[in-house]
Amino acid sequence: MYKHLLVAVDGSHTSENALDHAIGLAQGENAELTLVNVANPTEYMALAPEFLQHESYEAAALSEGNSVLDEAMKKALASLPAEKVHRHLLVANKGVKEMAQLLVDYADEQKTDIIILGTHGRSGLMHLLMGSFAETVMRETNLPLLIIRSDGEA
Template sequence: MYKHLVVAVDGSATSLNALQHACSLAEMSNAKITLVHVANPSEYMAMAPEFMHHASYEEAAVAQGNEVLDFAEKAVQEAGLSDVVKHLLVANKGARDMAQELVDYADEQGAELLVLGTHGRSGLMHLLMGSFAETVMRQSHLPLLVIRSQKDEDE
């Protein structure tokens, strides 16, 4: 069974659902969980400057990423697991760069399974927004557990 799971978290309900699945797997196999958030400062550039409470876009992305990781860590601890590590990655380009950062980090850490959630977009939304999970799948040689959002999470 798996001894080291890397779980991508982004603060969404879908991400939390994937984390819960990862916790169940980790509990069954006594595995270590590494929580990873990939911060993307360019996502903050669309915000109006008056909403920025940080000196830079990267600072805002890192601050929010750390909040996501802290919340996820608490969820893992509440599930009764103690072997958990948090790691924040910063990717400045786009979804492909973010996915590659995640895959490279999981490889470097010797992960045996990569876990992430997906919103399961299709049609026009998939064309416009792409699929982070699909991009990870294309770039990773690791086993990948992708948890789709529940129906009410899509609405």
């Protein structure tokens, strides 16, 4: 049914759950799996400059995004053949809406069959303040979307 799956990874517990589901689905379907991280330099602006060990916020975001992808690749390659696993780093300089749109556009360009991602399942004030990446992806995509909720351990 699925020939090419895309999973968003950010290093969080919920994204690890989504990655586990994506790997299992890719195995069962003998499908390709693309791991995507959406780096956002603006997230690093809240850090005091003395804590930033890179020359810029963008360098910090790219470094962290690549580290997340490295770990996700190791996990995926333990279960899937190397030729079936791909990785991609996207860079968004605005908020959640741009991050989600970049992911959706990339999934469309790559002709993926499904997007898989984790969600914290926030509600109320936290949802209002932080927004919802998963909800925004859901509104922007026409592809099937598998959302894996946090198991409460995070």
